[in-house]
Amino acid sequence: MKDTLGPMAQGSRTAEVMEAIRRRLATRALAPGERLPSIRRFAGVMGVSPSTVVEAYDRLAAEGVIRSRPGSGFYVVGVAPSLDLRAPGPQRDRAVDPFWVSRQSLDAGAEVLKPGCGWLPPDWMPQTALRRALRQLARAPDALLAEYGSSLGPPRLRRILARHCAEEGLEIGPDALLLTPSGSQSIDLVCRYLLRPGDTVLVDDPCYFNFQALLRVHKVRIVSVPFTASGPDLDLFAAALAEHRPRLYITNSALHNPTGGTLTAQTAHRLLVLAGAHDLTVIEDETFAALEPEPSPRLAVLDGLERVIRIGSFSKTLSAAARCGYVAGPPDLIAALTDLQVATNFGGPSPIAAEIVAAALSDGSYRKHVEGVRRRLSRARKEAAARLADLGITPWLMPRGGFYLWCHLPEGRDAADLSRAALRETVVLAPGNIFSPAQTAAGFMRFNVSQMPERAWQVLAHVLAEPPDRHG
Amino acid sequence: MKDTLGPMAQGSRTAEVMEAIRRRLATRALAPGERLPSIRRFAGVMGVSPSTVVEAYDRLAAEGVIRSRPGSGFYVVGVAPSLDLRAPGPQRDRAVDPFWVSRQSLDAGAEVLKPGCGWLPPDWMPQTALRRALRQLARAPDALLAEYGSSLGPPRLRRILARHCAEEGLEIGPDALLLTPSGSQSIDLVCRYLLRPGDTVLVDDPCYFNFQALLRVHKVRIVSVPFTASGPDLDLFAAALAEHRPRLYITNSALHNPTGGTLTAQTAHRLLVLAGAHDLTVIEDETFAALEPEPSPRLAVLDGLERVIRIGSFSKTLSAAARCGYVAGPPDLIAALTDLQVATNFGGPSPIAAEIVAAALSDGSYRKHVEGVRRRLSRARKEAAARLADLGITPWLMPRGGFYLWCHLPEGRDAADLSRAALRETVVLAPGNIFSPAQTAAGFMRFNVSQMPERAWQVLAHVLAEPPDRHG
Secondary structure (H helix, E strand, C coil): CCCCCCHHHHHHHHHHHHHHHHHHHHCCCCCCCCECCCHHHHHHHHCCCHHHHHHHHHHHHHCCCEEEECCCEEEECCCCCCCCCCCCCCCCCHHHCHHHHHHHHHCCCCCCECCCCCCCCHHHCCHHHHHHHHHHHCCCCHHHHHCCCCCCCCHHHHHHHHHHHHHCCCCCCHHHEEEECCHHHHHHHHHHHHCCCCCEEEEEECCCHHHHHHHHHCCCEEEEEEEECCEECHHHHHHHHHHHCCCEEEEECCCCCCCCCCCCHHHHHHHHHHHHHCCCEEEEECCCHHHCCCCCCCHHHHHCCCCEEEEEECCCCCCCCCCCEEEECCHHHHHHHHHHHHHHHCCCCCHHHHHHHHHHHHCCCHHHHHHHHHHHHHHHHHHHHHHHHHCCCEECCCCCCCCEEEEECCCCCCHHHHHHHHHHCCECCEEHHHHCCCCCCCCEEEEEHHHCCHHHHHHHHHHHHCCHHHCC | CCCCCCHHHHHHHHHHHHHHHHHHHHCCCCCCCCECCCHHHHHHHHCCCHHHHHHHHHHHHHHCCEEEECCCEEEECCCCCCCCCCCCCCCCCHHHCHHHHHHHHHCCCCCCECCCCCCCCHHHCCHHHHHHHHHHHCCCCHHHHHCCCCCCCCHHHHHHHHHHHHHCCCCCCHHHEEEECCHHHHHHHHHHHHCCCCCEEEEEECCCHHHHHHHHHCCCEEEEEEEECCEECHHHHHHHHHHHCCCEEEEECCCCCCCCCCCCHHHHHHHHHHHHHCCCEEEEECCCHHHCCCCCCCHHHHHCCCCEEEEEECCCCCCCCCCCEEEECCHHHHHHHHHHHHHHHCCCCCHHHHHHHHHHHHCCCHHHHHHHHHHHHHHHHHHHHHHHHHCCCEECCCCCCCCEEEEECCCCCCHHHHHHHHHHCCECCEEHHHHCCCCCCCCEEEEEHHHCCHHHHHHHHHHHHCCHHHCC
């Protein structure tokens, strides 16, 4: 499409190009220091003439947003941060940067599909219970709607959580539970309390990508151990304990993210014996527990919260918009984390949000809702696995529950390349290496079976049909 | 009262004593490492025989909660934390420990009065607007109730904030604003990004006590400058910049906490010139801004968010139960803080809570509500000042707005002593030295005029009537 428009329309085209660049800066699709698309290429993308792009880039440069380097194009202006959140060593491919995936998923427009994201679509969530909870809360006592509330978090939700723990055989007192604004913040609080820069932390390979992002904030050394279908490889786990003396091990129980693996009782027991022998503290993240068909062995239950700290949230089966997480651990630790949370947040989650969570969990419809989600996911996993097989993509294992399939790509295909190609067609994928501290999962991809409408399959088929050398 | 009861009743008395100790541990009235009250003293407090207390202490020791040190009594068991949140140097008096005050206020039972706390009573808050907002939200689109939402926070609230900034003459783009779970967390995020252990940070003396608690988490050196009625003492401020080369200055604008002082235009301008000359970054906390009768000079507006970072929340005039804060700053910084917040919290405030805040702020009744609160506070300040004068307590200045009076106690009276005595009568006060990094405010007390029902005055009169040597 050519610019054959008058000066007014020309001006608004320039504004459009400027706005498109600003949007990319805001969503970090373009990061500080990065080169802007070439004039010619971006003119093609925007359907405008190169002179319009030149005008837009010049104006952004005049505003100080970007800077021209003669002979080499335009670059995003940006100071070097004091805290470098990226991996050390050589600059990674942007498609394997965890932040890139998080922000592409969180900040995606309505047109973007997200088979790479970590949550269920909104219409899979218990909307009726949530809306009833909001209407109930509109009649709550004044204090509940206006005050900070207890430093440990609203007692009603803590009682519900303590009851859940007791049902699993984990009897804990009210001083063993702290509510927080999220599962991530639960881990962050524990890390702030336990870790010092330079400490070593053990994680699974692959593991939830944000564990790595979070640990980088704490400036610790990350050591990873391969994860098998039944838990971490215990021989390598033992060797890592002996060699690296890690302070902490962070893992997912119930349904491992991204693999969908599940601890066996034997692995859980042996792991705890090893942890005891090496004075290792364990964070067990049970974020996906509600999606399990039946409860699998839990480190926290076996250990009785002596060296295992349990964390979780309500984001996967209730609402990610409530933002409420928890930590269960020894009362000494909980007391210290409570002070830490008062110092850094003057309290925990939104008491209003925590009450909504408590009300929705107590709603008569919630248990049925979760059972329905499990059945629906079970069907969706089978259907997705079959369609993936048609594309030459095979699940590493067939999980007992949850919404993830961790898959081998066809021989020779690179997940980061495919993800970049899919993003050009507004589909966010989750390439294997964002989960792999050792960067050994370039041939893997994590799919969220609840987030794959027809167009996602079309784009996936399309990017797979292109020869590998076309990407890059 | 003597124990002349049978073995059953004796057993339940022991359980009561154990419960009383547990409660003190849970609220940190007794902290790890601390000595328990003597057998004889606690028997008096509880109205039981010493043998009952011995039995209770022995059982708690058998449970591993406390430990006996022969010849020196019982101590709370507790590991030395890796992260020591208390002030360095000699152990401070517990009544001047900021955590003690925060947690006594946050975790106070219904019977406890809190003239020392930092918020308005629930019935002063816009309950009608909050309840209307909850009912509106019960009809919101599915995605809003279930999804994480944008990494910068819900756009609706960010637009409202940007409009407020524009009304003050601070034009900012949407990429200059990040929503967070609280004002404290806003400061914490900036500190995590900018500070390194061992850096020096400048604060006012006196200043909001939680600034100190938060800075201790960051292991930085705290240097304080005396605060005058018109802002920090600029000569001493300049000297501190030259001598200590601080990386950051954290202050309250609008209505300074605890003094109620207000920056003059001249002080604000000179302060920024000094900051520029020493490459100092400033965090301006405008938490109390809505309570000002007219806006006072703001560093962020004068500076145009070049080296001043604005933070705030909605806890003082809307709801502390929503838990929503913000940071306004240079887009580069905001982008980095956004990544940091994704890494440590996978997003910002509860989107549900942020929508409630947005809806309540947009409610037709909100502006009138705030005007009403200001008028009511103006009366309450005058009345409280008059009654305090009767007790020999005089405000350091009469603030233009807000709910605090920072007061001189009668000659020779110690605020920590009086606070301990008042706490025995279930009234939480805020003794001066918790606000004073230099510990020069033992003769000051901060009163919240909105939290002083008749019994608070009686207890205050009563503890003042006791001779000073009775406390301790």
